[in-house]
Amino acid sequence: TELSETLIPDDLAFLLNDYLSHMTEIAKQYEATVDKFMGDAILIFFGDPNSQGVEQDAKACVEMAIAMRQQMKLLRERWKKMGYSALHIRMGISTGYCHVGNYGATHRMAYTIVGRDVNLAARLQYAAEIDEILISDDTYQLIKSDFLCAPKTPIYLKGIQGAVKTWQVMEKYTGNKSDHQQWFDYEYKGFHLVLNLEExxxxxxxxxxxxxxxxxxxxxxxxxxxxxxxxxxxxxEDEVKPIEIDQQDQV
Structure with missing residues (x-):
């Protein structure tokens, strides 16, 4: 919203299309279903029409989210060089039973997903910090063997009964780094290296x-x-060499 106040419509359209194109391409690589675009937000789900099983779908979803966050770093640097503001991303992920199908009126139907966990994912996204991937406990139980996650304080979300236990996704467990890895992302006090060998x-x-x-x-x-x-x-030649003098030797 703030960005739309400062950019002309053509520049705003360029940024949105550039962002949405890259994110959609990543979703496609992980065989996710892109449900809809809502301004600068994207609703994506796994499990229909194709599924690799609940656990594998959850892991693919979280891995996709990490890839999107990495890609945003590259896009952010490019946009800054073009004179645009530094834009960030945040994501919410939940797992559960939903209804997928065609909804709408007789003259206009849309293939989409509805259910509690759709709303939960949206609320988690809203509650996430900048560049944070926030997941529900159900998702965490499915992916915890492959990803490093940090527990968060249970939070109350609009429209969701009771406190919700959430986890922040940090990174994927990789063990020993392969000599053939394609991503490098290292940041430490004034040093930041982001390298994507695929590009x-x-x-x-x-x-x-x-x-x-x-x-x-x-x-x-x-x-x-x-x-x-x-x-x-x-x-x-600038170093000062201290000399100790015994009081008895002074004249």
């Missing part, structure tokens, strides 16, 4: 290697310029 062409490798080597060399130079406390080292 890098062969001819671009030498340039990336050169950039990384320059970064490594610069870090090594910086390491020689500061001490272990992070304070700049003095040049040898």
């Amino acid at each position: 890098v062409q062969n001819y671009e490798y030498p340039e990336l290697v050169e950039v990384l080597e320059k970064m490594i060399q610069r870090l090594k130079v910086q390491q020689t310029l500061i001490n272990t406390q992070g304070i700049a080292r003095l040049r040898l």
Whole structure:
């Protein structure tokens, strides 16, 4: 809403279409069903028309959400370079029995999903923090062996009876990192590396290697310029050498 106040309609349409296109493509890769677009929100579900079983569907859904969050980091950097605001994402996931079918009037029908857990997913999304994936306890029980999740304080959601136990998805358990992994996402105090090798062409490798080597060399130079406390080292000629004088030797 705030962004629509500052952008002309053409720019807003570009951002929305760019975002929705990338998210839809990721959903397609995980064989999810894209139900509908609601402004900048997307309703996606698993289990119909195809299903790999409840547990596998839940794991595919959470893995898809993580991939979407990763993709948003790349889109965010690109949009910032184009002069747009840094946009973020948040997601809610729930698992349960819903009704899927055609709804509407005689002259206009829509294939969609309805049920308590549809509403729960929407409420979880609304309650999630920036860039957070918030899942219900039912979903957590299905995916906990494959994903690292942090428990959240039970929350009360509009239209949902009682406190809802939720979990924040952190990352997927990977064990030893493969030499062939395609995603790198490392962030630590002033350093942020996001690399998606799936989007890098062969001819671009030498340039990336050169950039990384320059970064490594610069870090090594910086390491020689500061001490272990992070304070700049003095040049040898600037160092003050203390001299201890015994009082008896003073004249």
